[in-house]
Amino acid sequence: xxxxxxxxxxxxxxxxxxxxxxxxxxxxxxxxxxxxxxxxxxxxxxxxxxxxxxxxxxxxxxxxxxxxxxxxxxxxxxxxxxxxxxxxxxxxxxxxxxxxxxxxxxxxxxxxxxxxxxxxxxxxxxxxxxxxxxxxxxxxxxxxxxxxxxxxxxxxxxxxxxxxxxxxxxxxxxxxxxxxxxxxxxxxxxxxxxxxxxxxxxxxxxxxxxxxxxxxxxxxxxxxxxxxxxxxxxxxxxxxxxxxxxxxxxxxxxxxxxxxxxxxxxxxxxxxxxxxxxxxxxxxxxxxxxxxxxxxxxxxxxxxxxxxxxxxxxxxxxxxxxxxxxxxxxxxxxxxxxxxxxxxxxxxxxxxxxxxxxxxxxxxxxxxxxxxxxxxxxxxxxxxxxxxxxxxxxxxxxxxxxxxxxxxxxxxxxxxxxxxxxxxxxxxxxxxxxxxxxxxxxxxxxxxxxxxxxxxxxxxxxxxxxxxxxxxxxxxxxxxxxxxxxxxxxxxxxxxxxxxxxxxxxxxxxxxxxxxxxxxxxxxxxxxxxxxxxxxxxxxxxxxxxxxxxxxxxxxxxxxxxxxxxxxxxxxxxxxxxxxxxxxxxxxxxxxxxxxxxxxxxxxxxxxxxxxxxxxxxxxxxxxxxxxxxxxxxxxxxxxxxxxxxxxxxxxxxxxxxxxxxxxxxxxxxxxxxxxxxxxxxxxxxxxxxxxxxxxxxxxxxxxxxxxxxxxxxxxxxxxxxxxxxxxxxxxxxxxxxxxxxxxxxxxxxxxxxxxxxxxxxxxxxxxxxxxxxxxxxxxxxx
Amino acid sequence: xxxxxxxxxxxxxxxxxxxxxxxxxxxxxxxxxxxxxxxxxxxxxxxxxxxxxxxxxxxxxxxxxxxxxxxxxxxxxxxxxxxxxxxxxxxxxxxxxxxxxxxxxxxxxxxxxxxxxxxxxxxxxxxxxxxxxxxxxxxxxxxxxxxxxxxxxxxxxxxxxxxxx
Numbered sequence: 001x002x003x004x005x006x007x008x009x010x011x012x013x014x015x016x017x018x019x020x021x022x023x024x025x026x027x028x029x030x031x032x033x034x035x036x037x038x039x040x041x042x043x044x045x046x047x048x049x050x051x052x053x054x055x056x057x058x059x060x061x062x063x064x065x066x067x068x069x070x071x072x073x074x075x076x077x078x079x080x081x082x083x084x085x086x087x088x089x090x091x092x093x094x095x096x097x098x099x100x101x102x103x104x105x106x107x108x109x110x111x112x113x114x115x116x117x118x119x120x121x122x123x124x125x126x127x128x129x130x131x132x133x134x135x136x137x138x139x140x141x142x143x144x145x146x147x148x149x150x151x152x153x154x155x156x157x158x159x160x161x162x163x164x165x166x167x168x169x170x171x172x173x174x175x176x177x178x179x180x181x182x183x184x185x186x187x188x189x190x191x192x193x194x195x196x197x198x199x200x201x202x203x204x205x206x207x208x209x210x211x212x213x214x215x216x217x218x219x220x221x222x223x224x225x226x227x228x229x230x231x232x233x234x235x236x237x238x239x240x241x242x243x244x245x246x247x248x249x250x251x252x253x254x255x256x257x258x259x260x261x262x263x264x265x266x267x268x269x270x271x272x273x274x275x276x277x278x279x280x281x282x283x284x285x286x287x288x289x290x291x292x293x294x295x296x297x298x299x300x301x302x303x304x305x306x307x308x309x310x311x312x313x314x315x316x317x318x319x320x321x322x323x324x325x326x327x328x329x330x331x332x333x334x335x336x337x338x339x340x341x342x343x344x345x346x347x348x349x350x351x352x353x354x355x356x357x358x359x360x361x362x363x364x365x366x367x368x369x370x371x372x373x374x375x376x377x378x379x380x381x382x383x384x385x386x387x388x389x390x391x392x393x394x395x396x397x398x399x400x401x402x403x404x405x406x407x408x409x410x411x412x413x414x415x416x417x418x419x420x421x422x423x424x425x426x427x428x429x430x431x432x433x434x435x436x437x438x439x440x441x442x443x444x445x446x447x448x449x450x451x452x453x454x455x456x457x458x459x460x461x462x463x464x465x466x467x468x469x470x471x472x473x474x475x476x477x478x479x480x481x482x483x484x485x486x487x488x489x490x491x492x493x494x495x496x497x498x499x500x501x502x503x504x505x506x507x508x509x510x511x512x513x514x515x516x517x518x519x520x521x522x523x524x525x526x527x528x529x530x531x532x533x534x535x536x537x538x539x540x541x542x543x544x545x546x547x548x549x550x551x552x553x554x555x556x557x558x559x560x561x562x563x564x565x566x567x568x569x570x571x572x573x574x575x576x577x578x579x580x581x582x583x584x585x586x587x588x589x590x591x592x593x594x595x596x597x598x599x600x601x602x603x604x605x606x607x608x609x610x611x612x613x614x615x616x617x618x619x620x621x622x623x624x625x626x627x628x629x630x631x632x633x634x635x636x637x638x639x640x641x642x643x644x645x646x647x648x649x650x651x652x653x654x655x656x657x658x659x660x661x662x663x664x665x666x667x668x669x670x671x672x673x674x675x676x677x678x679x680x681x682x683x684x685x686x687x688x689x690x691x692x693x694x695x696x697x698x699x700x701x702x703x704x705x706x707x708x709x710x711x712x713x714x715x716x717x718x719x720x721x722x723x724x725x726x727x728x729x730x731x732x733x734x735x736x737x738x739x740x741x742x743x744x745x746x747x748x749x750x751x752x753x754x755x756x757x758x759x760x761x762x763x764x765x766x767x768x769x770x771x772x773x774x775x776x777x778x779x780x781x782x783x
Numbered sequence: 784x785x786x787x788x789x790x791x792x793x794x795x796x797x798x799x800x801x802x803x804x805x806x807x808x809x810x811x812x813x814x815x816x817x818x819x820x821x822x823x824x825x826x827x828x829x830x831x832x833x834x835x836x837x838x839x840x841x842x843x844x845x846x847x848x849x850x851x852x853x854x855x856x857x858x859x860x861x862x863x864x865x866x867x868x869x870x871x872x873x874x875x876x877x878x879x880x881x882x883x884x885x886x887x888x889x890x891x892x893x894x895x896x897x898x899x900x901x902x903x904x905x906x907x908x909x910x911x912x913x914x915x916x917x918x919x920x921x922x923x924x925x926x927x928x929x930x931x932x933x934x935x936x937x938x939x940x941x942x943x944x945x946x947x948x
Contacts, residue, residue: 011877018885019873019892021820021860028819120805197824197832197920198886248822248886249920281825494884494921666880666922673923697829697918705914710925734923 026201038122045690108286142318169409170345175310179301191291192682198248223529244521250493333367456749460737465624466729467539482591489529490541508549510573535729642764671734794862811849831917881930883921
């Protein structure tokens with residue numbers, strides 16, 4: 001065997017180009033004759049459109065076209081964008097048209113697009129397009145929107161409720177009626193946006209010679225995007241190529257198919273020249289999908305020992321003006337609450353409500369941070385009320401490893417029963433507490449308090465369904481040059497997909513890592529693809545890479561055996577060379593084998609040999625892969641300013657077998673940073689008329705280097721029995737429990753004042769306001 | 784639209800152009816000179832992805848007009864090392880997993896190049912403080928901080944490759 005690649009801390013193949021400034025992002029693509037687009041967007045959260053006057057704009061030098069809905073091709077002109085994830089519980093399955101026709105329902109909704117010589121001119125001209133509006137009442141608060149009699153988010157709808165569904169198992173009513181204790185919590189959580197540092201971007205070019213429409217998009221899902229575009233523009237799939245080149249962060253919002261991805265290709269066809277649109281940051285705040293508000297009213301029933309008997313509640317979810325991804329996010333939230341705990345009975349009624357804000361779709365964590373916040377706040381409450389240590393309460397309720405596979409009693413979003421495939425939750429919990437020196441914390445806290453410092457600790461656990469289907473594919477092909485071409489429908493926005501898939505393929509076929517040539521995010525490279533979301537690529541594409549690698553290994557061995565006159569079992573594949581262990585150890589290079597595999601024109605191939613050395617595998621998971629983890633946050637709170645400093649942060653994480661620890665640690669650390677943003681900083685604010693108020697990085701706070709400590713990360717590897725690599729997803733676990741752990745720690749730090757927190761983000765002003773209401777300042781100033 | 788002659792030295796090479804007065808330095812670098820390593824993340828001076836060195840000091844290329852750089856020496860990420868080589872800091876980013884999507888990376892590298900030049904023996908806190916003008920959404924900063932400290936140590940030890948900054 002050659003060098004072990006799987007499991008090795010391999011530095012990333014992506015990096016040399018990126019650190020040298022030689023990345024290729026959409027805005028870096030230059031084409032002759034390129035024109036630039038700027039969208040005319042609604043300044044109103046809700047209005048009827050009463051015509052559009054583009055004469056001034058069209059008269060400006062350098063302006064080529066101003067397109068409105070009527071200028072778009074059929075069926076895009078009047079057909080709403082496809083609903084990607086239908087669900088029977090979705091009663092109002094409303095999506096937007098590429099350009100608004102009659103009514104706009106959120107600030108930033110696209111109405112027209114200006115095509116000009118430069119972005120500068122396009123922006124000037126967009127400002128000169130006059131749109132006439134009849135402004136309608138807008139609804140901003142999802143709780144108010146759920147009530148009857150208020151403004152409708154869409155003028156033709158009588159109710160703003162897009163969906164109501166109840167998930168339940170066990171006799172929860174009996175549990176709450178007969179329990180020793182029932183505690184209620186009213187929680188508000190807000191998630192903010194993806195806020196990738198690269199904004200969205202689309203470039204479209206139609207080549208009249210080949211009739212190929214090539215679209216570069218900063219998307220997580222080019223194959224899905226191509227399919228949607230083909231439907232909207234009335235072209236065959238094969239006449240469209242969508243490429244996601246280097247993409248500067250995704251985090252969920254780039255998984256959506258957006259109006260701009262339909263309009264820019266239509267514009268390129270219309271004007272007969274390549275057209276590029278690059279979203280500016282303000283547009284990203286207005287138009288890129290977000291997660292936003294959920295309001296939970298929940299009760300937990302426990303016995304005297306703090307053992308959970310049941311959880312019952314209601315959750316209201318703000319879905320914004322449309323539902324491009326259906327009810328996937330509230331559904332995930334509703335199925336994530338039980339998490340790693342034995343919850344004998346459960347019921348959650350979920351109400352999904354339309355508002356006049358940009359739609360919500362998954363952002364890193366996708367409903368799970370809210371669910372975990374709910375569960376963990378309830379457990380902290382139980383610990384507080386029953387005077388049991390917070391970690392001990394959790395310990396008493398954790399599912400035990402011998403209970404695996406564990407059936408929760410719900411149907412997950414993959415359509416399959418929620419069955420945890422594997423995991424050792426007590427081990428992860430214990431390991432995190434050990435690394436965090438939890439047992440010594442009360443001493444640290446006491447010492448800090450003696451110095452007038454308020455420090456606290458919080459613990460949170462989670463289970464996350466990752467690796468969702470339907471499939472992902474990988475083609476492995478050995479080239480006559482000796483290089484190994486690998487193509488996948490998986491995509492990369494920074495996850496190191498190229499590196500991990502290369503490791504898996506190299507491990508199987510015995511080639512050098514540097515000889516793998518990878519094509520990612522290009523619909524021309526592989527016929528079927530899905531893309532990046534739901535921490536799915538290591539499971540799906542990783543398994544496909546493994547299966548394809550195993551198949552190509554067999555082909556290499558068979559060819560080499562024939563060429564070298566030995567049996568397969570006597571051949572080693574290493575560093576791109578097949579070598580016999582027999583005789584004088586003859587060898588043949590992969591390149592020469594690839595030439596042999598081409599055969600001779602007119603001559604039949606030997607029996608059993610297929611064309612070339614090549615295999616495509618599409619791995620189709622039977623269900624989600626459930627990863628898990630425990631986070632411990634230790635914080636210091638400045639009671640006077642409400643400032644929170646995270647002193648140490650510990651993660652124990654089980655993502656199954658680790659393909660590359662460097663990359664998995666990076667995913668966890670980056671995920672925690674996102675969770676810190678959710679816990680303390682990020683709040684996409686709107687006024688009562690649904691006008692966005694935080695539309696720059698000066699108003700909307702992202703975590704900085706001084707906000708995020710370097711985490712202590714422990715890997716707990718339990719092998720996933722359901723896929724050939726034994727892996728589970730790793731991309732979102734860092735984010736999911738972070739708000740729960742951090743808010744718990746803040747509350748713990750402020751125990752002397754008896755305050756309770758039930759919301760995220762927990763900003764300094766909210767902390768100060770809560771302390772003030774609790775009379776903390778009277779005491780602090782008196783003392 | 785007012786146009787103005789401007790002469791800028793970028794990565795040691797002199798360029799004379801007549802440009803729109805309102806053209807930002809970032810767009811000038813990216814689209815006039817095709818130096819697309821300088822990235823734009825917010826265009827309002829917060830994210831720091833567009834950071835370049837102007838006469839040796841870090842500057843937001845999105846908040847400067849190209850004509851303001853008239854007569855100046857500008858260094859971009861492409862100028863940190865000779866073609867085909869990497870600076871000690873660039874290599875440290877690879878070794879310490881200091882990047883994921885790589886979009887903020889050029890700005891990080893420019894900020895830290897200036898910082899390590901002026902502060903050769905920084906503490907972790909000083910590195911973090913220096914990075915507060917650059918946002919990264921992917922990494923959680925740990926790898927970037929580690930890379931900066933690693934590069935500082937190597938630069939101090941005089942392990943710099945020839946030509947590296």
